[in-house]
Amino acid sequence: MAWVARAPGLPPLDPEARALLDRLTPMAAPAGTVLFHPGDTVKGFVVMLSGRVDVYLTGASGRELLLYAVEPGQSCVQSTLGLMGGDDYSGEAITRTACELVLVPRDTFLRLMDLSDAFRHFVFAAFAQRLQSMMHLLDRVAFQRIETRLAQCLLDRAAGGTLHATHAEIAVMIGSAREVVSRRLDALARRGIVTVERGMVRILDPETLADIAQSTD
Incomplete structure (x- = not known):
């Protein structure tokens, strides 16, 4: 064809x-x-x-x-x-x-x-x-907060609840710096919303993550 x-x-x-x-x-x-x-x-x-x-x-x-x-x-x-x-x-x-x-x-x-x-x-x-x-x-x-952009990125790009990407790659996706992304991911991990491993972020609580993604505060 x-x-x-x-x-x-x-x-x-x-x-x-x-x-x-x-x-x-x-x-x-x-x-x-x-x-x-x-x-x-x-x-x-x-x-x-x-x-x-x-x-x-x-x-x-x-x-x-x-x-x-x-x-x-x-x-x-x-x-x-x-x-x-x-x-x-x-x-x-x-x-x-x-x-x-x-x-x-x-x-x-x-x-x-x-x-x-x-x-x-x-x-x-x-x-x-x-x-x-x-x-x-x-x-x-x-106009959107880093947390909002990060949460939306994780929800949009995760396959089967897991995003295979480094912190630097995620930073490029949301227009931020790697150090900022690392701090925000650590904060989400402490709250039990995600787990962070080398080259991978696993979503544990998609409902709370969706709330963060929709937040306008």
Whole structure:
């Protein structure tokens, strides 16, 4: 089956637009692959077929913040901005899992934007959704307490009640510092809400953790 037919979120396209995409070949990227660095020129629009890519922003202090994740049907706002506005990447993208993706070169992307109403709508809809998620991130980092963000992160990312991540990785997820996360996790552990082991946090009391996540105090 041609990759266009199995690309999540990609709408039905007219024959000319589909022919342009059918010429492109999917690529595999193992987990841990760096797709772009800050300052790199944007080379194309990424269509995710499977897997997950995390996009980070690194401050002058060296502290990282997870801006967003790109999964099938979603877009990378940095790529779209670069293709349409000419800016270089300001963040770094790393595959979190093994991925299959297609890179639509700049020239092909711009031609498709002019040629296909369906493709243009797909790009702008995914772009708007991504901007909305980044507004939510800004709200959390700017206005929510560390405890609230940490509790919500644990609830969202734990699988089977356990989050496999280091304190430094959790800090990146919530836009904080490793030392702060370590102190907050120790406090939760003393209350019997979680247990903390090397590279792992196990949730013992999800109800209380949910209350903390919803707290506005």
